[in-house]
Amino acid sequence: MSLNTATSSMRALSLSCAAxxxxxxxxxxxxxxxxxxxxxxxxxxxxKRKAVGFAGKAAKSRPIMGPMNKGIKLSYAMAVPAPDLGxxxxxSSDVITAEHVGTPTVFTxxxxxxxNSFGLPRRMDKEFKSGGPATVxxxxxxxxxxxxxxxxxxxxxxxxxxxxGDVGSGKxxxxxxxxxxxxxxxxxxxxxxxxxxxxxxxxxxxxxxETQTFHQPTIATSMLNSILSVNGAALKQIKxxxxxxxxxxxxxxxxxxxxxxxxxxxxxxxxKQTQSPVLFAIDEVNALFSKSVYRSPEYELLxxxxxSTPRLALDYLSGRKAFARGMTLSTYSHSTxxxxxxxxxxxxxxxxTHSPITPYSKFEPTHLAHASSGFKKIEVPYGMSPKxxxxxxxxYARKGWLRRSNDEVFMGAFMASAGNPKELRRExxxxxxxxxxxxxxxxx
Numbered sequence: 001m002s003l004n005t006a007t008s009s010m011r012a013l014s015l016s017c018a019a020x021x022x023x024x025x026x027x028x029x030x031x032x033x034x035x036x037x038x039x040x041x042x043x044x045x046x047x048k049r050k051a052v053g054f055a056g057k058a059a060k061s062r063p064i065m066g067p068m069n070k071g072i073k074l075s076y077a078m079a080v081p082a083p084d085l086g087x088x089x090x091x092s093s094d095v096i097t098a099e100h101v102g103t104p105t106v107f108t109x110x111x112x113x114x115x116n117s118f119g120l121p122r123r124m125d126k127e128f129k130s131g132g133p134a135t136v137x138x139x140x141x142x143x144x145x146x147x148x149x150x151x152x153x154x155x156x157x158x159x160x161x162x163x164x165g166d167v168g169s170g171k172x173x174x175x176x177x178x179x180x181x182x183x184x185x186x187x188x189x190x191x192x193x194x195x196x197x198x199x200x201x202x203x204x205x206x207x208x209x210e211t212q213t214f215h216q217p218t219i220a221t222s223m224l225n226s227i228l229s230v231n232g233a234a235l236k237q238i239k240x241x242x243x244x245x246x247x248x249x250x251x252x253x254x255x256x257x258x259x260x261x262x263x264x265x266x267x268x269x270x271x272k273q274t275q276s277p278v279l280f281a282i283d284e285v286n287a288l289f290s291k292s293v294y295r296s297p298e299y300e301l302l303x304x305x306x307x308s309t310p311r312l313a314l315d316y317l318s319g320r321k322a323f324a325r326g327m328t329l330s331t332y333s334h335s336t337x338x339x340x341x342x343x344x345x346x347x348x349x350x351x352x353t354h355s356p357i358t359p360y361s362k363f364e365p366t367h368l369a370h371a372s373s374g375f376k377k378i379e380v381p382y383g384m385s386p387k388x389x390x391x392x393x394x395x396y397a398r399k400g401w402l403r404r405s406n407d408e409v410f411m412g413a414f415m416a417s418a419g420n421p422k423e424l425r426r427e428x429x430x431x432x433x434x435x436x437x438x439x440x441x442x443x444x
Contacts, residue, residue: 004125008080011268022414025155029236035246042059047217048125050351054112056347057428059279063155066343072423073268081204082262083132083398083399083400085132085134085389085395085398085399087104087107087396088104088105088106088134089103089104089105089106090105090106090107090108091105091106091107091108091111091135091137091177091180092108092179093184095137096137096141096142096145096181097142098139098142100194101135101137101138101139101141101142101380101387101388102136102137102385102387102388102390103136103137103205103390103391103392103393104134104135104136104392104395104398105134105135105137106132106134107133107134107135107136108182108184108269110183111133111180111183111184112133113230114179114180114183114189114230115128115133115176115179116193117225117226117230118179118191118192118193118194118226118230119187119191119194120176120331121172121193121230121283121336122194122336123172123335124172124173124176124193130399133401134394134395134399135173135176135177136373136384136388136391136392136395136396137377137386137388137391138170138174138384138385138390138437139381139385139388140174140378140380140381141174141177143177144177144181144378145181146173146188147159147161147327148181148182148185148327151327152185152227152238152277152325153277153306154323154325155325155326156280156316156322156323156325156327156328157319157322157324159326159327159328159372159376160317160327160328160374160375160376160427161328161329161332161376161377162163162318162330162331162332162349162376162377162378162379163175163329163330163378163380164331164332164349164351164378164379164380165270165347165380165382166334166382166420167334167335167382167385167422168420168421168422168423168424169380169382169421170309170380170383170384170421171331171332171339171380171421172283172331173421174191174331174380175281175283175329175330175331176193177268177331179191179279179281179438180281182185182279182281183230186234186276186277187251187277187278187279187326188227188231188234188235188270188277188278188279188326189230189231189274189278189279189281190223190226190227190278190279190280190281190284191226191281192283192313193283193284194225194283194284195282195283195285195287195288195310195313196284196287196308196333196338196339197219197282198216198219198287198288198292198304198309198310199287199290199291199292199293199294199304199307200286200292200338201231201292201294201295201308202253203216203218203219203291204216204217207295208216208260209296209307209310211260211305213306213308213311214262214294214302214306214308215260215308216307216308216309217256217257217258217259217260218256218259220259220262220263220308220309221253221256221259221292221307222345223263223309223440224249224252224253224263224266225253225261226308227249227266228246228249228250228253228431234275234276235249235275237249237275238269238273240269240278245269245270246265248262248264248265248266248359248418249262252265252266254346259357260308260309260406263310266314267321268321271316271321271323271324271327272324273324274325275322276325277323277325277326277327278323278325279325279326279327279328279329280316280323280325280326280327280328280329281313281328281329281330282313282317282328282329282330282331283330283331283333283369283416283420284333284339284431285317285330285331285332285338286309286332286333286339286340286341286345287339288304288305288313288314288317288343288370289304289342289344289367289370289371290303290339290340290342290367291303291346291413292304292306292307292310293339294307299317301365303364303366304367305366305367305370314370317330317373317375318369318370318373319373319374332345336347336367341368342364342365343357343361343362343363344363344368344371345367347361347363347371348368348371348372349369349371349377351376359416370379380420381420382420383417383419383420384420384421385419386419388415388419389410389414389419389424390410390422392421393410393424393428394403396425401428401429402429403430406421409428412427413427415427
C-alpha cells in the first residue's frame with residue numbers, strides 16, 4: 001500500500017468515526033483494507049432495529065440509575081429514622097454543675113460544628129453519627145469546668161494536663177466535653193483527635209535542612225483550616241505583621257508547601273497574645289512518644305519527634321514553649337490498632353505496665369525526657385456513679401440501642417460492669433458481634 005493510499009485510508013477512518021454515533025459506528029476493517037464499508041442505507045436501517053433480549057423479545061428501556069433519579073433511596077429492612085434528641089438539655093456552662101451530674105445533654109450547634117471541623121476519635125465518631133452527639137454530665141466534667149474558670153489567665157507552662165484512667169473509663173469523651181466547654185467560654189481551641197495520623201505514614205513528607213525535621217505539609221494545611229473555621233472571630237482580633245491572624249492563615253493555606261512553617265508561626269503568635277486563652281487538646285497522644293511508620297532516606301523508621309507536626313506539639317506539651325494564657329490537655333488510647341503504650345510513656349507517667357520495669361529495660365532517651373517533663377495527671381474514674389450511669393442509660397434508650405429499657409436491665413449491667421462506660425455498653429447492647437451486624441455504626 002502506498003503512503004498516499006494509507007494516508008487517505010486513515011483520513012477516511014477518522015471522518016467515519018467523527019460522523020458516526022456509538023450506535024452507528026462502522027467497522028474499521030473494511031476502511032483499513034481500502035474497501036468502501038457498509039452502505040449508508042444498511043447503517044440507517046440497522047440503527048432503527050429494536051434491541052432484542054435473550055428471549056427474542058424487544059428489550060424494554062430502563063431508567064438510568066444516576067444523579068437524575070433523585071427519588072431513589074437506599075435502605076434496609078431494619079432501618080429506622082434517626083432519633084430526635086432536640087429536647088435534651090443543651091450542653092453549656094449553665095448545666096456543668098454538681099447539681100446536674102447524671103443529666104443527659106446534647107452538644108450545641110457551635111460545638112457540633114467545631115467537632116465536625118476537627119473530627120473525633122474513631123469509636124466516638126461512629127457513636128455520634130448514629131443517633132446524635134449526646135453526652136452525660138459527670139463529676140469529672142464539673143471538675144474540668146472549674147479548672148477552665150480558675151486557669152483561664154495562667155500560662156500553659158503550669159497547666160499541662162494528662163487525662164489518665166483505665167480502658168473504657170471515658171477519657172476521650174471527657175476531652176471532647178472539655179473542647180466544648182472551652183469554646184463556650186470563648187477560648188481559642190486547637191483539637192487533634194487522631195494524633196496517630198501524624199505518624200502513620202498516611203501523608204506526604206519531605207526533609208527540611210532548615211529545621212532538620214521532616215515537614216508534613218498536608219497535615220499542617222488541614223490543621224490550619226480547622227483552626228480557621230472554628231476560631232474565626234477570635235483570630236480576626238489578633239494582629240500579625242500588617243494584618244490579622246485570620247487573613248494570615250487564609251494566605252498560608254493557599255501554599256501547601258509553606259504550611260508547616262506557617263503553622264509554627266501561628267502557634268508562636270497564639271503563644272504570645274493575651275486576648276484569648278488557648279486550649280491545645282490532643283487525643284491518642286501516646287503516638288508522639290513512639291516510633292513513626294515514616295522512614296528516612298536510609299529506610300530507617302523515624303521517631304515521632306523527627307516529624308514537624310509531632311515536634312511542634314511536643315514543644316508545647318513538654319513546656320519548651322507555652323501559651324501566655326492557656327492550657328494543654330491530652331489523653332492516650334489503649335485500643336487504637338497498631339498504637340501501643342511505650343515503656344517510656346508508661347514509666348514516666350507512673351502508669352501500670354504490661355511487663356515489669358527492670359534495670360535492663362530499654363528506654364528511648366528523648367521520648368523519656370518528653371514524657372517526664374511534668375504533666376499534671378487527672379485520673380478519670382474507672383466506673384460511673386449510679387446517677388451518671390442512669391444518664392447514659394437514658395441516652396441509649398432514646399437512641400433505640402437497648403433491647404429492653406427497664407430497671408432490671410440497668411442494674412444488671414451496672415453491677416456486672418462496675419459502672420465502666422465501655423463495659424456498660426457491652427452489657428446493654430447484648431452480644432456485641434450480633435448487635436454490630438444489626439447496626440454496624442454502633443461500636444464500643
